[in-house]
Amino acid sequence: MDLQSRKVTNEMKVDLCSKYFMIGFAFLPFVWLVNAVWFFKEGFVKEEFEGQQKIKKYVILSGIGSLIWTIGFISWIVIFDQNRVAWGATADYMSFNIA
Amino acid sequence: EKLKNTGNVNGVILPGIKEGKWKDKIPRAQSDDIPCPNQDSSLYSDLESRCGSTQRPWNPDGENLLWKNWDFPIFLINDGNTTAKLYDCYAEHNTGPEATTWPLCSVELKSPMYAAKDSETCYRRSNIIVSIEPQDYCEPLSDYNLYYFQTPRNGTQPDGRSFVQKEKSVAVVLARMDALNIFDKEEVGFDSPTTGIVTLIATAQAIKKALIRSYKPDYENIMFMLVHGESLDYIGSNRIVYDMMQEDFPMKLSKDLQSNGILKNGTQALFNLTNIKYIVELGQLANTQSSEMYYHAHNTNEDIIGIINRLSASPLDIKKSTRTVLPPSSSHTFLKKMPDIPILFISNFDQQYSNVYFHSIYDNALVHNYKYSAGENQRIVQHLTQIATALADALVFAAAADTQSTPKADPGIINSMLECFAETRNCSLYRDVGRPRNFPYVGIVSDEPFAQYISVHSSFHTTMTKQIFQYFTADVVEQEEEECGDVDSCQKQCLMRNKDQMVYRYQFMVGPDCHNQTGAFCGVCYKSTVFEKLARSPAFEPDVWKTYDFTSNEYPTWTESYWKSISGRMFLQPSPAIQHTTLAIGLTLTLLSLPLTYFLQKKSSIIFEDGASVTGAAGSNTPAPVAL
Numbered sequence: 001m002d003l004q005s006r007k008v009t010n011e012m013k014v015d016l017c018s019k020y021f022m023i024g025f026a027f028l029p030f031v032w033l034v035n036a037v038w039f040f041k042e043g044f045v046k047e048e049f050e051g052q053q054k055i056k057k058y059v060i061l062s063g064i065g066s067l068i069w070t071i072g073f074i075s076w077i078v079i080f081d082q083n084r085v086a087w088g089a090t091a092d093y094m095s096f097n098i099a
Numbered sequence: 100e101k102l103k104n105t106g107n108v109n110g111v112i113l114p115g116i117k118e119g120k121w122k123d124k125i126p127r128a129q130s131d132d133i134p135c136p137n138q139d140s141s142l143y144s145d146l147e148s149r150c151g152s153t154q155r156p157w158n159p160d161g162e163n164l165l166w167k168n169w170d171f172p173i174f175l176i177n178d179g180n181t182t183a184k185l186y187d188c189y190a191e192h193n194t195g196p197e198a199t200t201w202p203l204c205s206v207e208l209k210s211p212m213y214a215a216k217d218s219e220t221c222y223r224r225s226n227i228i229v230s231i232e233p234q235d236y237c238e239p240l241s242d243y244n245l246y247y248f249q250t251p252r253n254g255t256q257p258d259g260r261s262f263v264q265k266e267k268s269v270a271v272v273l274a275r276m277d278a279l280n281i282f283d284k285e286e287v288g289f290d291s292p293t294t295g296i297v298t299l300i301a302t303a304q305a306i307k308k309a310l311i312r313s314y315k316p317d318y319e320n321i322m323f324m325l326v327h328g329e330s331l332d333y334i335g336s337n338r339i340v341y342d343m344m345q346e347d348f349p350m351k352l353s354k355d356l357q358s359n360g361i362l363k364n365g366t367q368a369l370f371n372l373t374n375i376k377y378i379v380e381l382g383q384l385a386n387t388q389s390s391e392m393y394y395h396a397h398n399t400n401e402d403i404i405g406i407i408n409r410l411s412a413s414p415l416d417i418k419k420s421t422r423t424v425l426p427p428s429s430s431h432t433f434l435k436k437m438p439d440i441p442i443l444f445i446s447n448f449d450q451q452y453s454n455v456y457f458h459s460i461y462d463n464a465l466v467h468n469y470k471y472s473a474g475e476n477q478r479i480v481q482h483l484t485q486i487a488t489a490l491a492d493a494l495v496f497a498a499a500a501d502t503q504s505t506p507k508a509d510p511g512i513i514n515s516m517l518e519c520f521a522e523t524r525n526c527s528l529y530r531d532v533g534r535p536r537n538f539p540y541v542g543i544v545s546d547e548p549f550a551q552y553i554s555v556h557s558s559f560h561t562t563m564t565k566q567i568f569q570y571f572t573a574d575v576v577e578q579e580e581e582e583c584g585d586v587d588s589c590q591k592q593c594l595m596r597n598k599d600q601m602v603y604r605y606q607f608m609v610g611p612d613c614h615n616q617t618g619a620f621c622g623v624c625y626k627s628t629v630f631e632k633l634a635r636s637p638a639f640e641p642d643v644w645k646t647y648d649f650t651s652n653e654y655p656t657w658t659e660s661y662w663k664s665i666s667g668r669m670f671l672q673p674s675p676a677i678q679h680t681t682l683a684i685g686l687t688l689t690l691l692s693l694p695l696t697y698f699l700q701k702k703s704s705i706i707f708e709d710g711a712s713v714t715g716a717a718g719s720n721t722p723a724p725v726a727l
Contacts, residue, residue, distance in 0.1 A: 085216075089223060098224055098234075 029069030119179020128455035214660035382446030573627030593624035
């Protein structure tokens with residue numbers, strides 16, 4: 001959907017942004033990231049319009065959410081990578097594809 | 100070792116000595132094993148006893164190539180043409196006044212292995228069910244042990260009662276069946292194990308020919324065993340002892356009774372460690388250096404003394420060893436579970452191996468001066484005949500009350516067996532003992548002997564050894580009046596006799612009169628008491644391995660990694676300058692193309708005049724998001 005087109009009203013934009021935000025709670029951090037990036041221009045660069053506050057809120061929250069997930073993923077990856085060999089059997093049972 | 104530590108070595112190629120530039124360039128001594136073979140599974144707990152003595156260990160030439168971690172490939176190339184080409188390429192391109200600063204002539208060696216860390220880990224990983232395509236990383240070493248009872252052991256006596264073997268009533272003769280070195284499919288050992296196998300079978304045949312009619316009161320039978328995988332911490336003997344202790348030798352009688360007699364036509368009575376009277380083990384027996392033989396006795400009792408005396412009285416030159424500890428031998432496994440079994444270990448060495456090529460690719464017929472064409476009267480054949488005769492005589496003297504004749508070993512069969520085990524698989528004995536629809540009448544028959552490595556599945560070496568053993572100790576089944584038909588139906592009828600019984604093993608082999616140049620045209624049914632039993636470490640039994648402590652050293656836990664095909668290739672490498680240039684050009688092109696593409700797109704309306712209108716306003720570059 002081209003947000004620049006005149007056919008897309010502001011209400012639709014707000015609705016879309018909030019929908020994406022809700023969907024992201026289903027363990028979908030990438031949806032949050034997409035939400036944040038896509039609506040960033042709408043929320044912070046364009047001039048004031050009705051509902052822009054909401055978009056701003058959703059963009060910020062989505063951004064924070066995906067950031068937390070990213071930090072979580074990176075931490076787990078680093079820990080597992082360092083300790084996989086030391087954990088022996090437990091690590092093997094956690095792995096899906098060894099070697 | 101030193102080369103490895105420099106970290107500069109990426110791979111090693113060893114040229115073979117069978118042909119080509121390095122033909123017959125055999126080192127004075129070389130052994131891939133450690134100075135104290137199988138030291139971790141020894142009966143003794145102190146290093147001094149495990150080694151014989153740390154100053155003068157059993158295997159002084161042991162370089163320990165087998166048990167070290169090599170992180171580069173080591174290839175053996177036997178083909179003379181290839182090794183010549185390798186050397187010529189090096190001589191031409193890598194040395195001399197025009198030599199380049201980089202290795203112009205290079206070789207790539209590929210030897211991919213799947214397993215990692217240790218047996219416990221890779222075996223566990225192989226057994227984790229995670230997807231519909233399970234991945235195996237390693238397999239436990241496994242083959243078959245062979246055992247032969249001089250007298251058939253029918254589980255039910257003629258009067259209907261079941262037969263129970265008396266305690267300490269069976270004399271056991273034992274030898275190992277496998278060889279080991281670092282090169283796959285090159286594991287053929289002349290002194291170890293071939294001389295032992297050949298002598299054991301010849302002894303069994305000699306005793307069979309002597310025809311024991313009855314035993315002395317405290318003897319009920321004589322058992323011969325060929326155990327596999329002994330080079331790797333006694334895999335075969337560990338399994339045999341385990342089976343005996345689980346009441347699974349020769350078969351699980353309890354299971355049979357439960358399922359209401361699968362073997363209704365005949366079972367064998369159980370046999371376990373308590374039935375063993377003593378063990379005579381045959382070690383390395385070749386007389387390459389000298390014909391002196393030695394015996395190492397353990398738990399000596401009057402039975403052992405009797406055998407020793409009888410052996411000493413024979414023409415065999417045999418002396419008592421000056422060592423007080425038992426050399427590495429399969430008997431260790433039996434003693435660990437039953438420490439009072441009397442053992443007599445016969446070998447060609449006293450304090451240190453006389454075989455300087457123990458567990459090496461150089462332990463071959465050439466080095467031990469054996470050639471089939473030299474006939475029965477050559478030194479080694481006569482020597483082994485002498486040992487077999489003396490041993491057969493001593494056993495018969497001790498065990499038998501009444502025989503038809505005195506046992507004498509046959510040098511002809513010893514020579515035939517040595518040809519097949521040590522010289523070539525294209526030998527007349529394999530043609531006699533082969534089955535009509537199997538080797539050597541089916542498939543390619545090359546000139547190398549079969550590898551004697553335990554491997555992870557049954558091997559030709561084991562199968563042919565079993566057939567040879569059966570051939571020399573079996574009775575021919577006389578045909579009834581009507582002919583059995585053609586080869587296939589004769590074979591089927593013969594093998595049908597194996598159904599539902601475990602007292603005899605019927606084998607259909609071609610025999611000496613049934614083959615000619617074109618192949619096998621008939622066969623003979625042999626009735627034998629030679630059986631095989633799985634030789635895989637008890638640690639990998641389904642109900643053992645999950646809770647087994649792999650660090651406990653109770654059972655051997657050797658596995659072999661899965662591997663993809665092994666290959667190598669030789670090529671001329673371009674100079675580093677060329678490689679760097681190629682990389683630089685590539686990078687430049689990539690970096691140039693990015694701004695170029697950007698500009699092309701930006702000015703696309705100017706460059707491409709007709710028609711093609713970009714979506715959105717002219718000059719707009721924003722990519723359209725995906726429509727919902």
